[in-house]
Structures are given as structure tokens and as C-alpha cells.
Amino acid sequence: MASPKTKWLLSILLVILPDCCAVEGAPAPPSPPSPPSPPECSRQCENDCSVEIHCIWDKRLDPQNPVNYSLHWKPAHHEDGPSTSGTSLGEYIHREHRSNGELRVWVQARNQHGSAKSEDVVFNTEDIIKPPPPKCSSSHEDPFEIYWSNPCHELQKLIGVCDIRHRTAEDRVWPEFESGLHGSYTFMDPRPCTVYEFQVRCSCDRGRMSDWSAIHRMASEKLAPVGEVDVWVDCGMSPTNFDCFLAWKNLSFSQACGLILAYEVRISYNNGTEELMNVPIAKQSSHFVYDGIKWHLSSSLKDVSSVGVLAYNAVGPTASSCLVMPIKGKAEHDQAIQLKMNEENLTVFWDLPSQFSDSLREYVVQYKDALGLEFDWIKVNRTQTTGFFEGHFKRYTPYIVSLFSVSPSGEIRELSSLIGYSLQKAPSTVPSFKVISIAATDVTLFWEPVPLPTQNGHILYYQIGVDTQKVYNVSASPQHKKHTFELLHLSPGQEYQVWIRAVTVAGPGENVTTRFETKHHEDIAFYVPVLIVIFLLGVIVISLLSAYRRENKVCPLMPQCLYVKVPDPSNSHIFRQMEYQINELLTLNSFPVYESHTMISVLEVVERKPKAFYSDGSSPVGGDWCSQTDCQNDQKDDAVSEECDRTDHRCRTEDYSKMVDSDDREDLLSSSEEEQLTLGYEKHFMPTSFEIREV
Incomplete structure (x- = not known):
């Protein structure tokens, strides 16, 4: 059995638990209706007074618990004689259902959970005439x-x-x-x-x-109109496009001081000319459009420098309102305004430096829907920082809200602009989505942004998805104007499916999908065989030319460096001595003289096959071709400058044996000083038959 202490705790829990378990915001438990208000009854009189009695009372509507009302009456005093009582589900007591005299009337309210009764009202049927x-x-x-x-x-x-x-x-x-x-x-x-x-x-x-x-x-008393006409310019979606139209509002009756007869419009152009227009109220014109509140000039304000409007009644005119056309340029303070918007009203707040208000006459707050059908503005004192509009703002429709300053001279300058929505939903689909370039591992995507009238809200970003692998968020800010995105790290030769959608605070829109296939790497390898064939053809041509050279056939098209060097006898020491000897013999009666001591030089001829060239024209390392040092020594000799091109270092070779005179062999081997006096060509070259004949 439970102890007394346990019973005491259980009783406390039974009291506390119902309150603890109650959910905040949950509907109240069912209950009978509250008592209705006392009925107010009368007999309506137009040309004659009605015999029916009409009663009214406050009816409380409760969709969760519908209430049925019924009207009840009976004679106030039963001793007055026979009388009738009755009940009506409507608001009328008909003549045949009542008796004259005093009546007691009340209302009964009833729902499925009970009923309630109003206070009784007693009146005489002759005293309720209305x-x-x-x-x-x-x-x-x-x-x-x-x-x-x-x-x-x-x-x-x-x-x-x-x-x-x-x-x-x-x-x-x-x-x-x-x-x-x-x-x-x-x-x-x-x-x-x-x-x-x-x-x-x-x-x-x-x-x-x-x-x-x-x-x-x-x-009250009529005077000349007071104040000025509220004049503004309608420049469409942007005040900087300069395709603007003049607009002004009707004067209020307190300003008009009676009936306004006409408006006078003065237009000044950039070339110094002026145009004066009279707009009568009673006569419509094709030059002006009137919607019951605002007037619009139907012609554009292109090349217009300023405008002025005044209104006049039968007594006189107002002062002229003057505006200078908007200054071209971007908004000066992009983030200066904030919006609070619903379907019934629009409130605009702004925060600007305090010293800024010293150089202006007033602020102007303007809104315009994306389709250009709704347009309104208000003028605000320069000391205020809030503007308020009343009206019906359509759902999912963008409204461009702009803040302007007007200088004392009437000069207009845009300060800030923002797009607002009374209610947002998911955006519409992207109009176009395609691939503009494809490679083996990357592609570039392009899309058209959702047009402003069908955005249905502020687009926060665009989502781009690749199959089901990854989703990228791409900013929708005005700075991202290219509307392109590059997909990287793709696989060659593979087909992909990509999609894009716009996202607002209400959620994403529908996907727009496209497919593509990346390129294969073999597209690049296709050129490799072609390059190999060209290389082999070059090797074959060089080999043929080298073989042709060994056949001692001169080809004028061959590069000079492909020829083996030819001896030059002009600098040979032996042939200089032979030249001197011949000259001496010619002076002695011109008959031949034979010297026994003269010995013919022995030429050691070694046949060598030309080494193969690399594809770039250079010779192999460690081959039999001449080194750079030998080539430099060759360059020191002016006699062979025509045989070897100084810009071609590959033509320095040493394919010839040294030429040695037999009678000077021992002196050459023993004397280093005499070797220094001899020229380099004596070590490397032998004369041709043609050069010997010349000597």
C-alpha cells in the first residue's frame, strides 16, 4: 500500500500535471457562446411607418464553433390581455406575430456546447418609430x-x-x-x-x-491657389536612361481654393528655346494623360533642361514649380535605404550623413512596379528620414523604390535605389542554359538570368548541379554580369548532365537541364603519328644528302655545314717555298731545273663516313666532328672565312690528316718556336688541283 507521504505527492502531481501539459497557443477547450448584446429595435419610416419591427445586435462569428442566433419576444405584461409570443431566426418581428403595446425582446445564442441569452429590452411599439x-x-x-x-x-x-x-x-x-x-x-x-x-x-x-x-x-472663401503643384519626372525603371516624362498631381481642394481651371507647363530646352503649354481641366488633349489623380505629359523630355508647372483658378495662379532634369550618373549611396513592405503599405527608411541635408530642399521617395503600370512619389522634408505609402501592392511583383534629393534650385540627384516585394515565392525557370566551350576536363556554361518581372522575389543565387555529384552556388549580384561558370576536373570522353535553377527566400525554382560530352585525349594524340612521319622524312632526306656528298656530287641546295672541309693551299708553307723556287727558275732562261733536295709532301688520306645528325641538326657528343675550340681557331684565319659560316658552330670539323713536309719533319717535331710561326691551315689542309695549277 502507498504511504501517506506517497499519496500526498500523487495528489500534488494530479493538480500540477494538467497545467504543465497545456500547450501554449493550443485552442481553448469547447465552451458555450458568450451572451449577445441587447437588441435594438425600430420601425422604419419612409413615406409611411412600417408595421414590422426590425431588431439588430452584435453577431460574433466563430468558425471553430458556429453560433446560431434566434430572436424571441413576448408581451411585457400578461394582464394586458391575450397576446402572442414567438421566435424568429431572422431580425424581423412581423405584424401578424405580435400584438401592440409593450414587448419584451431578447436574443438567444446557441452552439453545440450550450447556449446564452442577452439582456431583455422592453419598449412600446409606438415609441420605436425611426x-x-x-x-x-x-x-x-x-x-x-x-x-x-x-x-x-x-x-x-x-x-x-x-x-x-x-x-x-x-x-x-x-x-x-x-x-x-x-x-x-x-x-x-x-x-x-x-x-x-x-x-x-x-x-x-x-x-x-x-x-x-x-x-x-x-x-469656405475662395482665394488664389496656395502652395505649388507637386511636379516630378517619370524616368521608367532607371532615372539615368533619360527617356523621362513629366508628371504632376492635382492640387488638393484646400490648396486649390476652389475649382482649378487649367495648368500651365513651361519647358526649357538645352538649346535655349522654350515651349509654353496650356492644359485645361475640362478639355482632354492627346498631349496629356490623366488618371484621376496624376497628369502625364505624353511627349519625352529628351534634350530638356528644366520644366515648370503652375495651376490657376478664377482668382489667380499658384507659384511655379521648377525642376531641373536628373543628373546622369550612378546612385551615390547604394545601401542608404531600407524597406518594410506588405500588401497594404510601404515604409521607406534612409540613413544619410547629417551634413548632406544642408545642401538640399527636400527628399523625394518614388516607387514603380517592374511593368511600369504603378507609379507614385511623395515629397519629404529634408529633416525627415522616413517615407510612407498607402495602397494595394501586388504579390510577387518587384517594386523599384528610389530616394532622390532636390536642391534649392530644383536639381534632381538619385541617392539610392532598392527592389522590394510585398510577398515572395519561388522564381520562374532560367530562360536559357547551354554549354559554350568543351574541353577534355572542363567546360564553360552560360545562362540567361531570370527577367525581373518573373523573378517572384529577390534571387539570392543560382544553383548549378552536375548529375547528382555536386551542387555549386553562384552569386546573383550585379557584379556577376557574365553569367558564366566553369566546371573543372571532369573526366575525358564522358557524358554529363548539368542543371541550373534560381533560388529566393521562398525556395528554389524549377531545374533547367542540358547535356554534354567531354572530349577525348586521343584528339591530341592524333597529331603524334603525323609528327613522327615528318621526323622520319627529315632523317631520310638528310641521309640521302649525306650519301650524295660521299659520291662527290655537289648539290647547291645542301647547307654548307654538310660539306667536308676542303684544304686551302694559299697558306701552306711548302707551297710558298715551291712558289719561290719556280719564280727563280723562270728567271734563269726559262728551262727546267730539278733540285734533288726537294721532296714531295706525303698526304695521308683517311676516309671517314659522316656521322649522323640529330633532328635539330647538331652532331653527337664524342663524335669525330670538330670541337668548339677548333672552330674558334678556324675563325682566326681570314683566308677560310668564306668556306665556313661563323654563325654556324656545327660546321667546325677536323676530318683531315695533318700535312707534313718530308724535309722539315724533324724540325717540326723538335722546334716549337717554328711551329708557332706556321699557320693553322698547314696542319689541317691540302691544296686542290685547281689551286696548284694557279700557283
Whole structure:
């Protein structure tokens, strides 16, 4: 069994748990309806008083628990004689269902959980007569007075009292009414150029008050219009495109001081000329469009420097409003404004340096929808930082909200601009998505951005997906103007499917898909065989030319470095001595003299095959071709400059045996000084037969 302490804890839990388990925001438990308000009953009278009784009361609507109302009545005093009682599901008590005299009336409210009853109302059926509203008239002469006829005269009833209330045409709330009046009312000290609205209601003796009469308007003393016409320029989606149109609003009645007869528009052009237009109110013109609130000049303001507009009535004109056309350029403060927007209103906030307001006359806040159908503006004092619009702002529609400054001279400058939505949803699809370049491991994608009228909200970014592997987020900021994206690290020769979609705060839009196949690496390898064939052909040509050289056939097309060097006898020491000997013999009677000591030089001839060239024309390392040092020694000799090109280092060779005179063999081997006096060509070259004949 549970101990007393345990029972005590259980009892506390039973009390606490229902409250702890209650969920915040959960619907209240079912309950009977609350009592309705007491009924207010009357007999409507127009030309004659109705015999039916009409009762009204406050009806509370509850969709979760529907309430049914019923009207009940019975005689107030049973001793008055036979009477009837009844119930009605409507608001009327018909004559055949009641008796004259005093009635007790109440209302019953009932739902599925119970019922409730209003307080009883007791009245005499002859004392609930409700006359029709009175009809008002007025005199426009001083004093400011209004008249009405009491409807009780026509009903042949005793006249009761009347109530009156008034307000200006610009007000939205009626002040307290004045009562105890009988047929007229004098309004003291009206403001000039002001429209006032009046309503009157009356009652007969022992009856109900009538409904308020129709609004009766009266204007105070007429003067010339006051203030200035509210003038602005409609430049479409951007104030810098300079395809602007003039717009202005109607003057309020308090400003107009009566009926405006016409507007006068003065246009100044950049070339110094002016144009004056008269816009009558009563006559429509093709040059102007009027929507009931605003006027639009149908011609463009291109090449216009400034505009001025004034309005005039029968007494005189207003002061002229002047505007200088917007200054070309980008908004000065991109992030200066913030928006708070719904379907009923738009509030604009901005934050600018305090010293900025010293050089301006006023701010102008403007909004325009993306389709250009809705356009409005308000002018705000330079000391304020908030603008407010009332209206019906469409869902999923972009509104371009802009803030402007107007200088004391009327010069317009755009300060900031922002796009706002009353409600957002997922964006529409991207209009176009394609591949503009394909490689083996990467591709470049291009897409057209979603047009502003169909974005349905602020596009935060675009998502690009490759199959189901990876998704990339690409910024949708204005800085990303190319609308391209490069996919890297792809596989060659593989087919891919890529998709793109736009994303707003409400979610992503639908995907737009495209397919592509990357290129193969073999596309590059295709050129390798061609290069190999060209290389082999070059080797064959060089080999043929080398073989042709060994056949002692001179080919003028062969490079000079392919020829083996030829001896040059002009610098040979032996042939110089032979030349001297021949000259001496010629001087002695011109007959041959033979010297026994003269010995013919022995030439050692060694046949060598030309070494193979590399593909770049250079000789193999460690071959039999001459070194760079030998070539430099050859360059020191001017006699062989024509045989070897100094710019070609490959033509330095040493393919010849040294030429040695037999009679000087021992001296050459023993004397180093004499060897220094001899020229390099004696070591390397032998003369040709042609050169010997010349000697």
C-alpha cells in the first residue's frame, strides 16, 4: 500500500500535471457562446411607418464553433390581455406575430456546447418609430450656415431634436457631434480655402434617431491657389536612361481654393528655346494623360533642361514649380535605404550623413512596379528620414523604390535605389542554359538570368548541379554580369548532365537541364603519328644528302655545314717555298731545273663516313666532328672565312690528316718556336688541283 507521504505527492502531481501539459497557443477547450448584446429595435419610416419591427445586435462569428442566433419576444405584461409570443431566426418581428403595446425582446445564442441569452429590452411599439435621414442645404454667404428639413413633418409626428457633426475633407475621423438643434446650424470662423463636410440626424418625439444624412460639403472663401503643384519626372525603371516624362498631381481642394481651371507647363530646352503649354481641366488633349489623380505629359523630355508647372483658378495662379532634369550618373549611396513592405503599405527608411541635408530642399521617395503600370512619389522634408505609402501592392511583383534629393534650385540627384516585394515565392525557370566551350576536363556554361518581372522575389543565387555529384552556388549580384561558370576536373570522353535553377527566400525554382560530352585525349594524340612521319622524312632526306656528298656530287641546295672541309693551299708553307723556287727558275732562261733536295709532301688520306645528325641538326657528343675550340681557331684565319659560316658552330670539323713536309719533319717535331710561326691551315689542309695549277 502507498504511504501517506506517497499519496500526498500523487495528489500534488494530479493538480500540477494538467497545467504543465497545456500547450501554449493550443485552442481553448469547447465552451458555450458568450451572451449577445441587447437588441435594438425600430420601425422604419419612409413615406409611411412600417408595421414590422426590425431588431439588430452584435453577431460574433466563430468558425471553430458556429453560433446560431434566434430572436424571441413576448408581451411585457400578461394582464394586458391575450397576446402572442414567438421566435424568429431572422431580425424581423412581423405584424401578424405580435400584438401592440409593450414587448419584451431578447436574443438567444446557441452552439453545440450550450447556449446564452442577452439582456431583455422592453419598449412600446409606438415609441420605436425611426424617421428617414434629413436632407441638407447651405448658404455660401456669410455667415457660414447649413439648413435641413425635419422629416417628422412629413410623417405628421411631433418634432424631436437633431444632431450635427462636421470635419474637413482631408480628415478621416468624425469628431463629437452637437445635439439639441432644430433645422439649422451656423459654423463660425471657417478657414479660407477649406472644404468642410457635414452630417445631420433627427428624431421625432418618442422615437428613435434617424441614420446620419448623406455628407454635405461646403467650401469656405475662395482665394488664389496656395502652395505649388507637386511636379516630378517619370524616368521608367532607371532615372539615368533619360527617356523621362513629366508628371504632376492635382492640387488638393484646400490648396486649390476652389475649382482649378487649367495648368500651365513651361519647358526649357538645352538649346535655349522654350515651349509654353496650356492644359485645361475640362478639355482632354492627346498631349496629356490623366488618371484621376496624376497628369502625364505624353511627349519625352529628351534634350530638356528644366520644366515648370503652375495651376490657376478664377482668382489667380499658384507659384511655379521648377525642376531641373536628373543628373546622369550612378546612385551615390547604394545601401542608404531600407524597406518594410506588405500588401497594404510601404515604409521607406534612409540613413544619410547629417551634413548632406544642408545642401538640399527636400527628399523625394518614388516607387514603380517592374511593368511600369504603378507609379507614385511623395515629397519629404529634408529633416525627415522616413517615407510612407498607402495602397494595394501586388504579390510577387518587384517594386523599384528610389530616394532622390532636390536642391534649392530644383536639381534632381538619385541617392539610392532598392527592389522590394510585398510577398515572395519561388522564381520562374532560367530562360536559357547551354554549354559554350568543351574541353577534355572542363567546360564553360552560360545562362540567361531570370527577367525581373518573373523573378517572384529577390534571387539570392543560382544553383548549378552536375548529375547528382555536386551542387555549386553562384552569386546573383550585379557584379556577376557574365553569367558564366566553369566546371573543372571532369573526366575525358564522358557524358554529363548539368542543371541550373534560381533560388529566393521562398525556395528554389524549377531545374533547367542540358547535356554534354567531354572530349577525348586521343584528339591530341592524333597529331603524334603525323609528327613522327615528318621526323622520319627529315632523317631520310638528310641521309640521302649525306650519301650524295660521299659520291662527290655537289648539290647547291645542301647547307654548307654538310660539306667536308676542303684544304686551302694559299697558306701552306711548302707551297710558298715551291712558289719561290719556280719564280727563280723562270728567271734563269726559262728551262727546267730539278733540285734533288726537294721532296714531295706525303698526304695521308683517311676516309671517314659522316656521322649522323640529330633532328635539330647538331652532331653527337664524342663524335669525330670538330670541337668548339677548333672552330674558334678556324675563325682566326681570314683566308677560310668564306668556306665556313661563323654563325654556324656545327660546321667546325677536323676530318683531315695533318700535312707534313718530308724535309722539315724533324724540325717540326723538335722546334716549337717554328711551329708557332706556321699557320693553322698547314696542319689541317691540302691544296686542290685547281689551286696548284694557279700557283
